[in-house]
Amino acid sequence: MRLYRFICVILISGSLTAVYGQSGIRCDLVEISNIAFGKSPVLIRSNYLIKDAEGDLQIQRSIFDVNLFSELAVTHSDYTLFDEDPRNQYIDRILKDNILDFSGGLQKRLRSGQIAEVSLKYGFNNNNFPFNSFNRYVGAFWGNHLGSVNASLTQPLLRGRGREITTSSERASRLYVENARNNNEFTNSYTILQIAQAYWNYCLAYKSLAIYKENESRVRNVSEVTRELIKADKKPAGDFAQVNADLANQEKLTAVAEQNLYEARINLGKVIGLSNEESLRLDFPANDFPGIAESRYRTDLNRNALIKTAIERRSDLRAAERISEALEIQYQLAENNMKPQLDLTGFVFYGSAIAGNGIDKAFSSFTNNNGRNLGAGAKLTFTFPANNNLAKGNFIKSTVALNDRKVANDNLQRTIELNISNIINRLDNSVVILQKAKEALDSYRDAFNSEQVKLQAGLTTILNVILFQERLTAAELEYLQAYQQFANAIINLRHETGTLISQENNGFILTREVFYTIPDTTNY
Numbered sequence: 001m002r003l004y005r006f007i008c009v010i011l012i013s014g015s016l017t018a019v020y021g022q023s024g025i026r027c028d029l030v031e032i033s034n035i036a037f038g039k040s041p042v043l044i045r046s047n048y049l050i051k052d053a054e055g056d057l058q059i060q061r062s063i064f065d066v067n068l069f070s071e072l073a074v075t076h077s078d079y080t081l082f083d084e085d086p087r088n089q090y091i092d093r094i095l096k097d098n099i100l101d102f103s104g105g106l107q108k109r110l111r112s113g114q115i116a117e118v119s120l121k122y123g124f125n126n127n128n129f130p131f132n133s134f135n136r137y138v139g140a141f142w143g144n145h146l147g148s149v150n151a152s153l154t155q156p157l158l159r160g161r162g163r164e165i166t167t168s169s170e171r172a173s174r175l176y177v178e179n180a181r182n183n184n185e186f187t188n189s190y191t192i193l194q195i196a197q198a199y200w201n202y203c204l205a206y207k208s209l210a211i212y213k214e215n216e217s218r219v220r221n222v223s224e225v226t227r228e229l230i231k232a233d234k235k236p237a238g239d240f241a242q243v244n245a246d247l248a249n250q251e252k253l254t255a256v257a258e259q260n261l262y263e264a265r266i267n268l269g270k271v272i273g274l275s276n277e278e279s280l281r282l283d284f285p286a287n288d289f290p291g292i293a294e295s296r297y298r299t300d301l302n303r304n305a306l307i308k309t310a311i312e313r314r315s316d317l318r319a320a321e322r323i324s325e326a327l328e329i330q331y332q333l334a335e336n337n338m339k340p341q342l343d344l345t346g347f348v349f350y351g352s353a354i355a356g357n358g359i360d361k362a363f364s365s366f367t368n369n370n371g372r373n374l375g376a377g378a379k380l381t382f383t384f385p386a387n388n389n390l391a392k393g394n395f396i397k398s399t400v401a402l403n404d405r406k407v408a409n410d411n412l413q414r415t416i417e418l419n420i421s422n423i424i425n426r427l428d429n430s431v432v433i434l435q436k437a438k439e440a441l442d443s444y445r446d447a448f449n450s451e452q453v454k455l456q457a458g459l460t461t462i463l464n465v466i467l468f469q470e471r472l473t474a475a476e477l478e479y480l481q482a483y484q485q486f487a488n489a490i491i492n493l494r495h496e497t498g499t500l501i502s503q504e505n506n507g508f509i510l511t512r513e514v515f516y517t518i519p520d521t522t523n524y
Contacts (some may be wrong), residue, residue, distance in 0.1 A: 017164070025278065025460045028286040029199055029515050032272050033192050037508060039273035046187040055178040057173040064170075065111055069119075070104035091128050091140075102123040104149075113166040115154040121351075122365065125350055132355060141357075148351030148373070164196040168333040174325040182319035188508055189500045191240035191271070196270040196491040196515055203285040204484045205264035208477055209257040215473040216250040219466075223247055246466045261466070289483035290516040292431055296516055301424055305415050305521040306497055313498030314416060320409045327402045334398040340384035348376040378452040411504045419496050425517075427489040434482040437475070444468070488516075494519060 025032075037043060079095040081088050086144030087095065105119025128140040160166065223244070269279025311317060354364045385391075448468040454460035491514075494500040499519040502509045 022484045024281045024355075025204070025274075025283055026145070026286060027199070027268075027283045029196065030510055030512050032199070032268075032282075032512050033195055034272075036191060036195055036272045037055055037188070040191055040271075041273055042183075042191055043273075046184045050177070050180045050184055051223050053173070053177040057170070057177050057417065060170040060173040063166075064111060065106045065108070068104075069107065073099075073101045075099040075101075087129055090130055096125050096128045103406075109166070111167050112163050112473075113156055115162055117150075117152045117154075118286065119150045120148070121150065122362065125363065138355070139308045142355060143357045143361060144353070144355050145361050146351065146353045147362075147365035148349055149366070150347065150349045152345055152347035154343050154345040154469070156340040157342040159336060161336075165333060168329045172326040172329045175322045175329070179319045179322040179326070182315040182322065185315035185501070185503055185508070186319065189495055189498070192500055192510065193491055193495040194271045195268070197488055198264070198271045199285065199287075200280075200289070200484045200487045200491075202261075202264040202268045203287070203289065204480050205257070205261040206285050207480050209254070209261050211473060211476045211480070212250070212254040212257040215469065215476075216247070216254050218469050218472075219250045287512075287515070289480075289487050290490060292434065292486070295486075295517050297427070297431060299428065301427075301518070302521060303421060303424055304520065306424070306493070309499065309521050310416050310420060310497040311413065315498060317409075317412065317416070317498075320405070320412055324402075324405050324409060327398070327405050331395075331398040331402050334391070334395040338388060338395055340382065342383075343381045344378065345381065346376070346378045350374050420493070423489060423493045423496055427486070427493060430482065430486040430489045434479075434486050437479040437482040441472075441475040441479045444472040448472045490518060491515060513519060 349372040354368040
């Protein structure tokens with residue numbers, strides 16, 4: 001009888017392997033997790049958030065860009081002179097003016113807070129009045145050139161003073177980039193957690209189907225034995241109806257298990273990021289449930305050490321810390337913006353002028369000794385809105401955001417500590433449940449085998465055999481579920497302590513060990 005059941009199990013496993021082995025995607029925990037890094041929409045979008053944060057940082061750096069500016073203006077005017085204007089005797093009542101103004105330069109805000117500016121200006125004008133400003137006759141449309149070079153440096157004295165304030169937006173954006181990267185790491189860890197949970201559910205469904213098929217085979221075997229006993233007049237014919245009813249019920253449960261397996265495979269493909277066609281190509285589970293000895297489980301797990309590891313390793317905690325630092329910087333900026341704006345500007349200028357026509361005169365206007373103008377000066381600029389509601393409102397919002405973040409960070413750490421405590425307790429219980437489930441399974445298997453022998457000897461009823469085989473099936477399923485709970489407890493503990501994945505320069509590193517072992521706090 002045992003040989004018969006063994007052959008049935010081999011045939012069932014072989015048929016399942018043949019069906020799923022044609023799917024083409026090897027269902028190994030590490031391999032499918034690595035597929036998710038490139039296909040999961042959640043992880044792809046998480047990477048986009050990093051790019052978005054880097055774009056914000058680039059925007060804040062633009063504050064210190066060199067800004068080039070230029071302006072060109074050309075004006076022509078015809079001015080009709082008054083009758084009494086003495087210039088009427090030299091021109092035909094209309095004074096024709098031509099003016100060209102050009103300016104260009106660059107401005108840059110320094111990270112130390114100052115604003116530096118250098119500019120060049122050139123002006124040209126002429127008209128049809130034949131005398132120049134010195135009442136000399138020079139002829140109509142005699143040109144006048146004026147060129148100057150200017151430089152200035154503005155130092156904020158109140159609002160906007162100092163490197164810490166000037167670079168605050170840039171430093172805050174850099175922290176937001178780090179926040180996005182840490183959140184991305186946590187998102188990757190959470191996605192791998194979901195994949196592992198879906199995989200263990202898929203593994204449970206796969207093995208459960210094998211159990212239901214094996215149970216169906218056992219019922220068929222009981223049916224054959226019952227038929228033989230009825231032929232030998234050792235059992236009434238009515239017992240066969242009971243066996244047939246039980247066989248129909250087992251066939252129904254097998255159909256349900258097949259549906260559960262289909263759904264488990266589709267759900268696994270969904271969390272990986274596979275399409276429907278790709279999900280259906282997932283092979284049978286290549287990894288079995290972790291064993292207690294393999295997991296390095298011990299009853300005296302150090303909760304405080306695991307909590308300390310989580311505080312040091314959890315990327316979402318690091319992300320929250322970066323947010324706090326950024327909000328602290330923004331708070332200081334909001335506080336600074338409540339001050340009046342008082343700027344001191346020092347400037348120097350050099351210019352020259354020349355009269356005449358020709359392109360050479362345009363360049364000579366910067367070097368001509370006659371008409372040279374050299375000077376320096378300083379000015380104070382004061383600006384302050386009377387009510388200053390904008391700055392006050394932003395300061396209030398920054399204060400609230402900073403305090404709120406502190407509460408959120410403390411709550412996150414508190415939640416992590418509670419979750420780890422719960423998971424350790426769940427892990428301890430899952431080990432006990434797994435051990436007891438194994439004991440129950442062994443006992444039910446022995447009882448069922450004994451009952452089959454009694455049935456052949458006519459010492460028990462068909463009803464008892466059916467009852468014992470149902471209990472054996474339930475024990476086998478409960479044993480698998482206990483394994484699944486134990487596997488989920490390990491992967492949850494890995495995620496909660498931040499030891500599920502690790503990040504290096506080339507990307508995230510994932511090993512088989514993290515799915516099968518409890519984190520060793522001495523390594524972190």
